[in-house]
Amino acid sequence: MINPHRFSIGPAGAEIAMLQWGESGKPPALLVHGTGFVADVWDEVARELASTYTVYALDRRGHGASHKPSTYHFLDFADDVCRVIDALGLHDVYGIGHSAGATDLLLAAKLLPGRFTRLFVMEPTIMDPRAARAGGLDGEALSRVQGALRRQAEFDSHDAVFNRYRAAPAFVDWTETSLRAYVRHGFVPLGDGRVRLCCTPEIEAAMLRPIYEAMTQVYVGDARGNPFTSLTEIDCPVRVTTAAKSGPIYKVMAARAVSLIPQVSTLVFEGAGHCVAQEMPAAVVEAVRELAKEFAK
Known part of the structure; x- marks a missing residue:
C-alpha cells in the first residue's frame, strides 16, 4: 500500500496542507472533507479513484496541518479551494465534497x-x-454552537481517542481505516505523550456559527455579503446526494441546493448516515465513477 504524498500550498502561516494519491498527469479529482475532519478521512475513496485520477485532498483551514486563521466564513473556505486549484494549475477538476x-x-x-x-x-x-429570515440564531442553535466549546480536546493517547470514538454514535458506522486515519491526523501529539485536537473546540465553534446561520436561513455573510446566490450560476453538472440515515436538516439543505443549481441531479445512499464516504467508501467510489460516465468530457 502506497501512502499519499504530503505537501503544502502557500507561505508559512497561511499554508494549506495537501495529500496526493496517484501519479500526476491524470485528470484531477479534488476531495474536500467536512467540518472537524482532515484530508486523510478520504483515504479509502482516494486509493480507489487513484487508478483513474490524480487525487488531491486538503485539510480545510482550521483543520489538521493547515493554517488556523481568525475567520471561517463560507467564502474563506471557497477562496482556499481556489488557491489550491490555481497553485497546482488544475483544470477540468472533478470536485468531490x-x-x-x-x-x-x-x-x-x-x-x-x-x-x-x-x-x-x-x-x-x-x-x-x-x-432568508431576519434576526440571528435562536437559543437552540446557539446552544449547539456553544456546545462545541465543551468538546474534550485532549486525550492520553491516539489509542484512547480511537477507543472513545469507536463507541460514539457519530463514528460507530465508520470503517476502522477511516476512523484510524482521522484519529492519527486529526490530533497533534503533545510533549507528554498526550494528544490534542488540531481543530480545537474554539475553532470548531467559530466554524459552526455560520453553518448554523445557513441551516436556519439567517446567514448574511461578512463584508462580501451572502455567497449563496452564486449557486444559480454554476456552469458544470452537479450531483447532490443525501443519505437515508442522516438527519432531516441535511435533506432540507440538499433540497435547497437542488432548487438553486442549474445542471443538477440527485442520489440517495441507502443504509448510510451523514458521513457516507467513511461508512460506505465503495458505494461512494461507484457513484463517483457513475457520474463521470454520464458526463464524460
Whole structure:
C-alpha cells in the first residue's frame, strides 16, 4: 500500500496542507472533507479513484496541518479551494465534497468558472437566499454552537481517542481505516505523550456559527455579503446526494441546493448516515465513477 504524498500550498502561516494519491498527469479529482475532519478521512475513496485520477485532498483551514486563521466564513473556505486549484494549475477538476466541504466546492465553482468538469456533493451546507429570515440564531442553535466549546480536546493517547470514538454514535458506522486515519491526523501529539485536537473546540465553534446561520436561513455573510446566490450560476453538472440515515436538516439543505443549481441531479445512499464516504467508501467510489460516465468530457 502506497501512502499519499504530503505537501503544502502557500507561505508559512497561511499554508494549506495537501495529500496526493496517484501519479500526476491524470485528470484531477479534488476531495474536500467536512467540518472537524482532515484530508486523510478520504483515504479509502482516494486509493480507489487513484487508478483513474490524480487525487488531491486538503485539510480545510482550521483543520489538521493547515493554517488556523481568525475567520471561517463560507467564502474563506471557497477562496482556499481556489488557491489550491490555481497553485497546482488544475483544470477540468472533478470536485468531490462532503457537508461544509461540499459547499466550498460549490462556491469555488462560481469563483473559477470553467475549471470544474463536474461536482459530486454529499449533503452540502446550503441556505436559500430567496427565503432568508431576519434576526440571528435562536437559543437552540446557539446552544449547539456553544456546545462545541465543551468538546474534550485532549486525550492520553491516539489509542484512547480511537477507543472513545469507536463507541460514539457519530463514528460507530465508520470503517476502522477511516476512523484510524482521522484519529492519527486529526490530533497533534503533545510533549507528554498526550494528544490534542488540531481543530480545537474554539475553532470548531467559530466554524459552526455560520453553518448554523445557513441551516436556519439567517446567514448574511461578512463584508462580501451572502455567497449563496452564486449557486444559480454554476456552469458544470452537479450531483447532490443525501443519505437515508442522516438527519432531516441535511435533506432540507440538499433540497435547497437542488432548487438553486442549474445542471443538477440527485442520489440517495441507502443504509448510510451523514458521513457516507467513511461508512460506505465503495458505494461512494461507484457513484463517483457513475457520474463521470454520464458526463464524460
